[in-house]
Amino acid sequence: MSLRMRAEALKGHLDGLLLAALEPGPLHGYGVIDHLRAGSGGRIDLPTGTIYPALHRLERAGLVRSRWSDSSGRRRRTYELTPAGAAALDESRVGWAEFATAVSALLGRRAWPAAT
Amino acid sequence: MAGRDVARDGFDAYLDAVGRRLFGPRRARAAILDELRDGLHEAAAAARRRCPGADTGAAVRAAVREFGPAHLVAAAFAGELACGQARRTVTGLLVTGPLVGLLWLAAGSPVAASVVGGGPLAAVPPAPLVAVAVLAGAVVLAATGRRGALLGRGRMLAVDGAVVVVAAAVVADLVMLAVLLTGATGSSIGASSVAFLAGCASLARLGACGVQAARVLGCRRALTGPGEH
Numbered sequence: 001m002s003l004r005m006r007a008e009a010l011k012g013h014l015d016g017l018l019l020a021a022l023e024p025g026p027l028h029g030y031g032v033i034d035h036l037r038a039g040s041g042g043r044i045d046l047p048t049g050t051i052y053p054a055l056h057r058l059e060r061a062g063l064v065r066s067r068w069s070d071s072s073g074r075r076r077r078t079y080e081l082t083p084a085g086a087a088a089l090d091e092s093r094v095g096w097a098e099f100a101t102a103v104s105a106l107l108g109r110r111a112w113p114a115a116t
Numbered sequence: 117m118a119g120r121d122v123a124r125d126g127f128d129a130y131l132d133a134v135g136r137r138l139f140g141p142r143r144a145r146a147a148i149l150d151e152l153r154d155g156l157h158e159a160a161a162a163a164r165r166r167c168p169g170a171d172t173g174a175a176v177r178a179a180v181r182e183f184g185p186a187h188l189v190a191a192a193f194a195g196e197l198a199c200g201q202a203r204r205t206v207t208g209l210l211v212t213g214p215l216v217g218l219l220w221l222a223a224g225s226p227v228a229a230s231v232v233g234g235g236p237l238a239a240v241p242p243a244p245l246v247a248v249a250v251l252a253g254a255v256v257l258a259a260t261g262r263r264g265a266l267l268g269r270g271r272m273l274a275v276d277g278a279v280v281v282v283a284a285a286v287v288a289d290l291v292m293l294a295v296l297l298t299g300a301t302g303s304s305i306g307a308s309s310v311a312f313l314a315g316c317a318s319l320a321r322l323g324a325c326g327v328q329a330a331r332v333l334g335c336r337r338a339l340t341g342p343g344e345h
Contacts, residue, residue: 029151030158048159048183049192052151056196061265074157075150 014054015063016092017044019085022064026080029055055079063088126176127156130186137190139334140197141204148193156183191338195271198335202278203260205328206253209285209321213249216321219314220292249284252277275336282329289318289325 021027021035029052036044036051058064063085066077081089131149138145159179164170170178183189256277259270296315 028154028158030155033155034158034162047188047192048155049189052148052155053192053196056193057265057268060196060199060260060262062262063266071154072157074154076154077147077151 013092013096014046014050015058016089016096018051018054018058019063019081019089019092022079022081022085023089026078028076028078032079058085126173126180127153130156130180130183133186134190137187137338138193138197139331139338140193140201141331144197144200148197152183152189156180159183191341194335194338194341198271198275198339199260199264201331201335202256202274205278205332206256206281208324208328209281210250210253212317212321212324213246213285213288216289216314216317217246219310219317223296223308223311223314245284245288249281249288252280252284256281272336272339275332275339278332279329279336282325282332285321286325286329289322293318293322 017036018032021032021039027035030048032055033046033048033051036046055064055066059066059079063082064079065082066079069076069078131153134152135145135149138148156176156179159182160172160175163175163178163182164172167174256274258264259274259277264270264274293315296311
């Protein structure tokens with residue numbers, strides 16, 4: 001059974017993944033795709049048509065900003081996190097940790113960890 | 117050199133197919149195609165790294181396959197393009213609306229006079245029309261702003277709101293022009309140079325509304341369509 005995750009399975013977490021990809025530094029669109037693929041060992045291999053529009057939407061939301069440059073005679077659009085994007089990434093991490101803990105508790109029949 | 121030509125030709129055909137299916141502001145569409153072209157070149161380079169023996173044609177085909185069918189790629193951009201088009205259309209009309217309105221006011225406010233006079237144009241109350249346009253415009257700006265982007269919803273609402281604003285502008289301009297041409301006010305508006313200017317402004321805006329309506333409705337079709345055109 002393939003371990004490649006479908007886009008539907010990542011629905012709701014795509015923004016966080018994209019923001020996390022941009023956390024180390026600016027990347028162009030295909031660089032983001034490559035980062036997700038390499039960082040997940042090939043398990044997260046989202047369609048190109050999903051990534052570019054999502055980056056555009058994140059820019060409209062003020063979470064990333066883009067700039068154009070020339071690269072090998074081509075126009076290249078590079079994205080980077082904004083301060084609002086960095087804050088949203090932190091929120092996304094907290095949300096994912098809670099979600100993952102809850103699902104793990106249910107799937108693995110583990111008790112919900114006591115609050116410290 | 118030949119390899120570069122093969123790559124350009126292969127990507128041009130694919131990008132043409134994507135571009136034909138994009139609806140929205142021209143600059144945004146051009147930017148999308150530039151960005152996709154860069155991504156395709158990167159994907160082809162990655163394919164060559166994976167298979168060093170592969171020729172350029174094979175790398176180009178692998179890149180195009182990786183990006184997916186043109187109609188699906190275009191459909192994925194429909195939402196953001198629709199938001200951009202709706203926002204652009206509404207902003208343009210909300211900015212020009214008061215300017216055109218001021219010209220008509222300076223020309224003698226014929227609609228107000230016709231309403232008071234109880235003529236056939238009295239059935240078109242200008243104030244509620246302006247209120248509807250402003251309200252719909254506010255909805256569009258909210259749906260296409262940062263909050264709307266975070267929620268990832270409201271694209272169809274934005275497009276429909278833009279259609280309402282365009283329709284309101286068209287009705288308002290037609291009413292004013294009808295009043296000017298029929299002399300419904302009985303004032304000296306027909307002889308006024310300001311009235312002439314106001315009429316020209318309304319005519320220009322009607323033309324712009326036609327263009328904007330076509331673009332917004334194109335975006336609407338792209339949003340509701342199955343992705344295959």
